[in-house]
Amino acid sequence: MLNKIMSSNKVKFSKEYLVVAQNASGRNLNVPVYRFVSSIPGPKVYIQSSIHGAEVQGNAVLLHILKALQSADLRGEITLVPNCNPVGSNLKSGEYTLGRFDPVNGQNWNRAYHYNEGLISEFAKKINANDSIDVIKREYRQKLTTSIEKRLENEWGLGLAECLNLKLQLMALQADIVLDLHNGPVSTRHIYVPEYAKKSAKYFNIPHVILIPNKFSGALDEATFCPWWSLSDSLQKRFPDSKWDFGIEAFTVEMGSQEVIDIDAGKVDADGILAYLSYKNYFEVPLEQPKNMTRQAVYLKDYKIMYSRLGGMVEYVAKPGQRINKGEVMARVLNIDELEGEGAVTSVNAPCDLIPILHFPSASVLGGTQIYKCFTNYFEI
Numbered sequence: 389m390l391n392k393i394m395s396s397n398k399v400k401f402s403k404e405y406l407v408v409a410q411n412a413s414g415r416n417l418n419v420p421v422y423r424f425v426s427s428i429p430g431p432k433v434y435i436q437s438s439i440h441g442a443e444v445q446g447n448a449v450l451l452h453i454l455k456a457l458q459s460a461d462l463r464g465e466i467t468l469v470p471n472c473n474p475v476g477s478n479l480k481s482g483e484y485t486l487g488r489f490d491p492v493n494g495q496n497w498n499r500a501y502h503y504n505e506g507l508i509s510e511f512a513k514k515i516n517a518n519d520s521i522d523v524i525k526r527e528y529r530q531k532l533t534t535s536i537e538k539r540l541e542n543e544w545g546l547g548l549a550e551c552l553n554l555k556l557q558l559m560a561l562q563a564d565i566v567l568d569l570h571n572g573p574v575s576t577r578h579i580y581v582p583e584y585a586k587k588s589a590k591y592f593n594i595p596h597v598i599l600i601p602n603k604f605s606g607a608l609d610e611a612t613f614c615p616w617w618s619l620s621d622s623l624q625k626r627f628p629d630s631k632w633d634f635g636i637e638a639f640t641v642e643m644g645s646q647e648v649i650d651i652d653a654g655k656v657d658a659d660g661i662l663a664y665l666s667y668k669n670y671f672e673v674p675l676e677q678p679k680n681m682t683r684q685a686v687y688l689k690d691y692k693i694m695y696s697r698l699g700g701m702v703e704y705v706a707k708p709g710q711r712i713n714k715g716e717v718m719a720r721v722l723n724i725d726e727l728e729g730e731g732a733v734t735s736v737n738a739p740c741d742l743i744p745i746l747h748f749p750s751a752s753v754l755g756g757t758q759i760y761k762c763f764t765n766y767f768e769i
């Protein structure tokens with residue numbers, strides 16, 4: 389049921405609530421869905437935040453985007469879903485939010501989206517060289533939608549994370565542009581970009597870019613672009629004389645550290661997204677320009693995890709975003725069982741030139757803990 393709050397001649401604004409889960413008291417858990425629909429045709433955009441419940445900065449970003457949209461000349465449609473996981477954001481242990489996994493079964497809240505590889509190859513076979521991109525898009529979207537709806541109706545039921553993911557995915561699937569807003573543990577800002585959309589990375593005001601291949605691992609960005617990328621590749625092989633570009637782009641945007649809301653920084657983050665949407669012709673007059681800044685990129689294979697060899701108390705010397713040369717100290721591990729000897733403090737050195745992007749949020753670590761994720765073999769784009 390749409391609850392219309394305000395609208396102009398050209399743009400209709402609405403807010404509705406979508407039931408995504410039910411708690412043990414039998415109460416529905418809703419998420420708000422804010423939507424702007426312009427009478428002028430244009431791209432469809434979908435943005436959600438906080439599928440990982442501790443990663444809250446995206447909600448501040450959506451606040452600023454929503455404010456900016458109220459006075460902008462829009463084209464197409466935009467759907468904003470803040471705090472899209474009402475289960476994850478309410479699971480606390482002491483001072484911390486247990487937002488990344490369902491504690492009942494360990495399921496990552498961002499790994500249960502739907503991907504139907506068989507459907508893609510089946511559909512691709514039926515396309516002819518002269519079929520229009522618009523018709524293909526409409527029919528393919530319908531097939532993908534039906535496939536998710538069928539999964540949701542599974543008579544054996546679905547896990548909580550999958551059910552939540554699929555309900556959100558049904559909205560994301562209707563969009564040409566999908567942004568999933570996250571945070572790292574202690575992290576600098578970075579963005580996951582499908583390799584084919586590398587050009588778009590220059591429009592976000594985000595200094596670190598991870599270029600990812602056409603591989604589905606369960607996340608929303610992959611669930612959005614993999615079906616289109618695969619379809620496009622398959623058609624390109626069969627009909628090399630035509631250009632099979634469906635104009636679908638999806639990104640995971642990591643807006644700094646989890647458990648942090650910075651409302652002023654959210655404006656800067658929002659401006660970057662608005663610059664990207666301006667480049668995508670979402671506004672009649674561009675709203676924002678991208679910042680002139682240095683952007684470093686890596687291919688996913690060069691985004692390396694560093695594990696702690698030792699257990700102990702870790703001082704994180706290398707800060708997220710800081711360039712570190714091979715051999716420089718990244719961390720120091722304090723061993724409380726060796727305080728009287730040489731082994732009291734052990735340095736962890738950089739195995740090559742790198743940029744740490746994020747580190748583990750706690751000082752006390754067991755041996756084998758992922759302490760850093762780092763850019764190696766990085767290059768400017």
Ligand SMILES: [Zn+2]
Nearest residue numbers: 440443570571
């Ligand atoms: Zn996340």
